[in-house]
Ligand SMILES: CCCCCCCCC/C=C/C(=O)SCCNC(=O)CCNC(=O)[C@H](O)C(C)(C)COP(=O)(O)OP(=O)(O)OC[C@H]1O[C@@H](n2cnc3c(N)ncnc32)[C@H](O)[C@@H]1OP(=O)(O)O
């Protein structure tokens with residue numbers, strides 16, 4: 001696959017398949033918008049005319065995007081917020097409403113985990129990942145829906161989960177949380193359909209964002225081989241799928257999960273921790289281990 005640029009200048013020029021002005025004057029809230037997939041999405045939305053709000057826990061990350069948007073004359077609201085904290089989530093939505101009005105689109109992208117063998121995860125570590133990826137994502141989408149319902153308006157949610165059809169060895173907590181988001185999304189897609197709210201998920205496979213740096217080098221070395229395309233995706237690839245799901249082109253799509261993993265759900269052997277010897281590529285090593 002052709003490599004796409006990752007720099008900010010690259011995001012300015014990255015090829016766009018979505019129509020000019022597609023999100024003109026729409027208010028788009030992107031969680032985790034200070035880096036990786038969220039940042040690429042914020043950029044894409046701004047290029048397509050949206051008023052963008054981003055959040056994350058780290059002020060410096062947000063500041064980087066704020067500066068770049070100011071240089072380009074793009075409107076942006078950036079606010080620190082831990083999505084696990086319901087009061088912080090409420091004040092984030094208050095701030096967005098005060099600046100731009102109620103969001104039309106929520107891109108629920110913030111999340112992450114640490115890689116550790118399932119038998120080593122502590123209760124505290126389990127809770128931290130579930131709270132981040134399931135509870136935090138839920139608080140954001142429920143808050144958006146409550147406000148849309150109160151205002152008698154529709155809205156669109158895109159939840160960024162992870163491609164977990166075959167589990168995600170090394171990140172069991174995250175795999176469980178993402179499965180929870182997918183099913184909560186299906187359920188809410190039905191309950192909130194009468195209010196004109198659509199909810200879909202994007203389940204990425206491996207995407208070459210800075211986020212991958214937290215994985216051990218021996219795991220990272222195998223990432224690009226873990227799917228039939230023998231490559232990792234780019235944040236811009238994810239941004240454009242998010243743009244499609246958020247747009248009226250997808251108006252008949254709700255409760256769905258779109259997997260973008262280079263076919264990794266069908267073929268490939270992915271480990272986010274070092275591959276146990278039992279699963280070794282060399283038959284002799286594996287046989288030695290079993291016997
Ligand atoms: C087939 C195709 C498929 C394709 C499938 C695709 C594969 C998926 C690849 C995914 C890639 C990405 O998501 S890339 C994005 C990666 N980005 C991130 O992960 C960043 C976000 N992550 C985080 O912030 C953290 O990991 C997270 C734990 C979730 C939240 O942080 P907090 O500040 O709340 O938590 P902390 O205080 O740091 O830690 C809380 C506890 O968690 C545990 N803990 C935290 N870090 C730990 C660590 N490195 N090792 C062990 N344990 C740890 C400890 O018990 C900690 O308690 P103490 O012991 O008391 O400290």
Ligand SMILES: NC(=O)C1=CN([C@@H]2O[C@H](COP(=O)(O)OP(=O)(O)OC[C@H]3O[C@@H](n4cnc5c(N)ncnc54)[C@H](OP(=O)(O)O)[C@@H]3O)[C@@H](O)[C@H]2O)C=CC1
Nearest residue numbers: 032035036037056057058082083110111162206207209211
């Ligand atoms: N890259 C990949 O291969 C894959 C990524 N994903 C998922 O895609 C999403 C984006 O990841 P990606 O861009 O790759 O990696 P990044 O680590 O760059 O992005 C994660 C973003 O989420 C923010 N975040 C994390 N926890 C919280 C929190 N509690 N409250 C608010 N913001 C938070 C981070 O900001 P801060 O730390 O400042 O809070 C950061 O901006 C994540 O949910 C990730 O797990 C899924 C599958 C594969």
